[in-house]
Amino acid sequence: MFKRLFWIGLGVATGVLAVSKAQAYVKANTPDQARQFVLGPDQDHVAMRTLEGLITEFKTAQRTREAQLNQQYSGIIKD
Secondary structure (H helix, E strand, C coil): CHHHHHHHHHHHHHHHHHHHHHHHHHHHHCCHHHHHHHHCCCHHHHHHHHHHHHHHHHHHHHHHHHHHHHHHHCCCCCC
C-alpha cells in the first residue's frame, strides 16, 4: 500500500512539475497576442481560474442531480 501511495505521489509531483515547466516555456517563447488569445488577458492566474471553473461546474452538476433525485423519489417515501 505504501508503495502505491509513493508512486501515485511521485506521479502527481512529476505531472505538476511538467505542467509548470511547459507553461513557463509557453510564456517565454510565444508572442503576447498569441498568449492572450489562448490564456486570456489575466495570464498569471490561469490555474486558479481553471480550478474555480471546475469547482463551479461540479457544484452545478451536483445540485442538478440532487434536484433530479429529490423529484424522482419525493413521492415514494411518505411519513
